[in-house]
Amino acid sequence: MSIAPLNTYALSSPSALTNSSGLNDGSIEAGERISGEDRYETAAAIARAGWDTARYAIIASGESFPDALCAASLAKQHNAPILLTPKNTLAKATEEILLAKGVKEVMIIGGPGVISENVIKSIEDLGIDAARIAGINRYETSLKVAQAMGDFKEAVIASGQHFQDVLSIASIAAKKGMPILFTPQDSISSDLKNLLEQKVENTYVLGSDDAISDAVYRQLPSPRRFTGSDWYELNVAIVEAFAPELDMSLCFVAAGSSYPDTLAGSALAATYGSPVVLVGSPLKEVTSSFLQENSTHIQKIVAFGGTSALADNLLDTIAVKAGVADNAKGNAIGNEIGSQSRELAVSNLKATSVSAKQIYLAWDNNSEASLYTVYRAAAADGRYMELATAFSPYYIDTSLNPGTTYYYKVKAHTKSESGPYSKIVSGTTPPVSENLSQPQNVAVSVADAHQANISWDAVSHAGYYDVYRAASANGAFARIATVEHPYYQDADLTSGMSYYYRIQAVAASSVSPYSAVVQAGGDMDPGSSSSAGAGSATGTISDTNTLGTPGGFEVIFLETGEVYLGWNKVDNATYYTIYKSASKTGPYSILGTVVNTHYYDDNLLSKTAYYYKIQACNETSKGSQTEAKYVITK
Incomplete structure (x- = not known):
């Protein structure tokens, strides 16, 4: 069977996905299906196959389908995978993939009745921000998801009673930026009607009058109805209608009787503008005819889910009908990348050490790119984390450790697609120079409740000094200032708190060791001073009030x-x-x-x-x- 090398992402083989003790984020040869031991591991496997890193993730219920069905379009908008979890505990596979992909923000679809607050707490305990998008029912939840998407001109209208109807169009709606909105059969809420009147020019209605009545249909903007005698006929009707806008060379297939695998897979399919074909066992005649009629276009078939959802013999039948059963048609990972993403390639990437704490990255400008993503790792074959978004063909990586080698790769993007990774390059910061001595005689005095004055002896050959501050003597120090003279006034303090400082001298190609740590605040009175001794200061910081949102922005x-x-x-x-x-x-x-x-x-x-x-x-x-x-x- 021919398998899909999906643009810049790699599909993992079933054995690698289900048997590996870790999370392999590297490119490995594709298998014929993406699956795991259960629905949660399958969703994680889909995320692993389609995203090297992800700032956002959507989490939906793996047990109750209504709220989750409208999530695909929101996921596509944020370039986010869809992951699943039980109601009361965060699925282990979901937790692992959130950490592996470096997710920073999670959107929970549905209320506490489908995903509990305990799950949100578990996510936040991982250091990930979590926000819930939910209404009092599936209809209001779909409306809130649509509102979260912002602007759109088209929308899908569905009853929310039959998940197969929605899954037939989920990846297409996501690709086109259309929200999926639920409404009862015989009525339409004023909120939904207002939203449609304000934003929508065309609507696509799923199902016959038994799903969405003609009375509701007539109230919709420029409606077009899709119908079928069963799930599979409706699925084929939808895919055929949008086929001119889809990449038919790659088709995803999923069991029509199980929503979790297809829901998670819809986000991946949307990334490539490809359809999801729902299949039954035995293969339905309408699906078989569709595959045969499009066999001249279909080059690859990828299945969502394991053999319990979609058996090997059924997958073999699909391959034959689609004309991709000949193994000679298979392509290695990366062939398609070259043909589809060549125009977005990043070339001539170079890493140059600027100082003991900075590396300058530069590459040839790509006129097709609107922005670039920079990734960094500690080893050439290590895990690359997203470092920054650059809007020009260069980036300065700062606050690095001296005497350390860093590895980089860059990817170019337009508003609608991403190119392949550049070649990997490395840069090494110079080590600490013995000729740049440690700052001595660091002293701090409290001027008033909101200001501390720090001073130290000048260091020969230093170009400037970095001032670091922490909440405790052994805590995480953050750089708060860079100065060219051996003193600094920190005038942004909170009364009643303790602050800890250390100084580092910096030259063009080296840095000094850190100074000893000094303390300001705590039991120190205004006008008193403290000098750095042989050891670190001790003490803890008091609790702060909740921080507000900056005004006057x-x-x-x-x-x-x-x-x-x-x-x-x-x-x-x-x-x-x-x-x-x-x-x-x-x-x-x-x-x-x-x-x-x-x-x-x-x-x-x-x-x-x-x-x-x-x-x-x-x-x-x-x-x-x-x-x-x-x-x-x-």
């Missing part, structure tokens, strides 16, 4: 070609994180962190929209992000 495009960001100070915040995206709905990448309340961004392309958000942070908590604001460059 403004984004201004300047005549200098820069973007100015400004906002108001937030009580208890010790620094601010700036997020940037080429789309209002994201994904957003961290542009930088600052301790003051303004920032200038000069990493811009002309005639391009950029969206920004600000988040107040301290060493123990983070506030809510602001609403996105944008500029369009000239």
Whole structure:
């Protein structure tokens, strides 16, 4: 059977997926199906096959289908896999894949009746933000998911009673950016009607009058109805109607009697603009005819689910009908990448050490690309994590460790597709120089309840100094300032808290050892001072109040070609994180962190929209992000 080398992603063979003790994120030869021991492992296997990294993930119930069926379009919008979990405990396979793919934010589809608060807590305990999208029933939940998607001009209308109807169109709706909205057979809510009137020009209605009545149908914007005598006939009717917009060379197949595998797979299918064909055992005549009629276009078949859902002999029959049973037609992973993504290739990537803490990455500009994603790993064959989004063909990786080798690869993107990874390159930061000595005689004095003054002896040959601060002597130190002189005033403190500082001298190609740690705050009175001794200071930081959202946020495009960001100070915040995206709905990448309340961004392309958000942070908590604001460059 011919198998799908899916663009820039690799499908794992069944044995690798189900028998491996770890999560293999590398490219390995494709198998003929994507499956796991159960629905949760199958969903994780689909995520592993389709996403090298993912900032977002959708989590739906693996036990109750109604709320989850509308999730595919939201998943596609956020380039997110769909994962499954039981109601009361986070599935182990789901937990593993969230960590393996570096997920930062999770959207839970459905209320506590289908996914409990205990699951959300388990996700948050992994260090992942979780938000619930839910209504009082399946109809309201679908409406809230649609609202979360933002703008769209077309929508799918379904009864929400028959999951096969929705699964037939889920990947297509996701590809086209259409929400899937549920309504009862004989009525339409005022909220749904208002949403359609405000945003939608065309609707696609699933099922006959028994599913969506003619009375409801007549109230919809430019409706088109799809019907069939059973699930499989409806599925074929939908796929045939949208075939001109689909990549028919790759067809996914799934059992029509089981929703979990198909739901998770719909997000993957949408990524490639390919249909999901529902199949029964034995293969239905309407499906068989469809496969035969499209055999000149179909080159690869990939099944979702294990043999209990879709038996090997049924898969063999599908391959024969689709004309892909000849093994000679199989292609190795990467052949399709070259033909489909050549125009988005990143070439001539180079990594150059700038200092003991910085590596400069540069590559040839690709005129087709709107942005680039930069990945970094600690070893050439290690796990690559998303580092940043770059809007120009260069990036400076800062705050690195001296004397360390880092490995990088870059991928180019347009608004609708992604190119292949570049070749892997490495850069090594110089080691700490013995000629750049440790800063000595570090002293801190408390000027008032909100300011500490830090000073130290100048270090010969130092170009500048980095000032680090932490909540405890042995805690995580964050760089808060870079100064050219041997003193610094930290005027962004909270009364009653303890702060710990250390200093590092930096030259063009080396850094000094860190200074000893000094403490400010705690039992120190204003006007008193503390000097660094042989050991570290001790003490703990007091609890902070909940951080607010920065007010007065403004984004201004300047005549200098820069973007100015400004906002108001937030009580208890010790620094601010700036997020940037080429789309209002994201994904957003961290542009930088600052301790003051303004920032200038000069990493811009002309005639391009950029969206920004600000988040107040301290060493123990983070506030809510602001609403996105944008500029369009000239």
